[in-house]
Amino acid sequence: MEKDEGYSSGDDEPGFRSSMILNSSNLSFGEDPNAYKKDKACNVCSNSFAVMGSSKKHYCKFCFRGVHASCSKHKAPDRTGKNVRICDRCYQKAIQDQVKDNLQKELDKVNAELEEIKKSMNTEKDQRKHESYRRDGLERKLEEMKAENLRKEKEFNDQSERLKKELKTMEEDIEELTRILASADLEKKQRDEKIASLKQEINYLQTDTQTDIDKITDLKRLIGEQENENENLIKELNSHTDIPGEVENPLSRANLLDSLKQKVSNAKDSQKDLKKENENLKKRLASLREENTSKKAEINKFEEGGMQRKRSMSKMSADIKELETQIEFQEQEIARLQEKLNNSRTLK
Ligand SMILES: [Zn+2]
Ligand SMILES: [Zn+2]
Known part of the structure; x- marks a missing residue:
């Protein structure tokens, strides 16, 4: 205006x-x-x-x-x-300034955003770096755990292998002992059979001896009877010799005497034979008794051997029982280790 x-x-x-x-x-x-x-x-x-x-x-x-x-x-x-x-000059300048200002503002805004992005990127980078460190650490730890697990697994395997070997050795020992026991059983059976046969033989011998004793008794009785008869004959002979008047026929008396003498001589021979036979029987009896004693000694020896065998067999049985207990324990130990191994595998 x-x-x-x-x-x-x-x-x-x-x-x-x-x-x-x-x-x-x-x-x-x-x-x-x-x-x-x-x-x-x-x-x-x-x-x-x-x-x-x-x-x-x-x-x-x-x-x-x-x-x-x-x-x-x-x-x-x-x-x-x-x-x-x-004026158009001022207007253009103002417009240019404003555009420049606006551009500057935009630029500042963009720069600020860039700064912000950079900052956040740095933060992210730091975080990533941190994450990476953490991951590296974890991976290292994992590797260590894996190595440790491998070592443990190997240790368990070794131990298991060792126990298996021990078990095998024990099984072989048991097999050997079982074999020995079986052969001992066989030996015992053979000995028992031998003892039984010897006992039977002794029975036979005893029966024989009894028969011999009976025979000797009979012979003794016969000898006794013969001796009595001899005595009677001698008495009869003496009575005839002492009373000569009673013998009317000297010839017949002499004949009678001869016949009596012959009878006595025969009886004496017979007695001699009987005595000889008696001696033989006594000798045989003695030898039988001796044989019997030696057989009994042999039986005693066998029986003693049997007792020893029995004792060693019972000791072997005890050994086997002990080994079986050990095997059972080892099997439990193996099972326990196996379980431990499985657990360790599951953890891995
Ligand atoms: Zn003008
Ligand atoms: Zn102007």
Whole structure:
């Protein structure tokens, strides 16, 4: 509205466009508010106001220079916020500044975002690094555990192998002992059979001896009877010899005497034979008794051997029992180790 020395503000002219997009911060002001008074030409197009003739003279409320209306078609907010004339030169500069400002702001924003991204990337990187360290540590630990497990497994396998070998040796020992026992049984059976046969033989011998004793008794009885008969005959002979008067026929008496003498001689021979036979029988009896004694001694010896065999067999049985107990224990030990091994595998 201000009019001074032919200059018009022209703020109220129609078609005058106000620019709402311009910020007051992008608008600058000239140093001399009266600068337009000396201007003879338009500060935008440089054409003289005199040449334009009828063209109204205006001035820019920002650079305070004289301009044509056609060279200042925009409005912009002044210090008080009121929309006032701005020359095209100031307008373009303000627009450029604003665009530059906006670009700068955008750039700052982008930079800030970039910074933020960088920061978060660094954080992520750190985290990844940390994760990596942690993973490395865990992997190392895992490797160590694996190695430890392998070592344990090997140890268990070795121990198991050793126990199996021991078990095998024990089984072989038992087999050997069983074989010995079987052969001992056989030997015992053979001995028992031999003893039984010897006992039977002794029985036979005893029966024979009894028969011999009976025979001897009979012979003794016969000898006794013969001796009695001899005595009677001698008595009879003596009675005949002592009383000669009773014998009427000397010849018959002599014959009788001869016959008696012959009888006595025969009886004596017979007695001698019997005695001889008796001696033989006694000798045989003695030899039988001797044989019997030696057989009994032999039987005793066998029986003693049998007792020893029995004792060693019972000791072997005890040994086998002990080995069986050991085997059972070892089997339990193996089962326990196997379980331990399985557990360790499951853990892995
Ligand atoms: Zn102009
Ligand atoms: Zn201007």
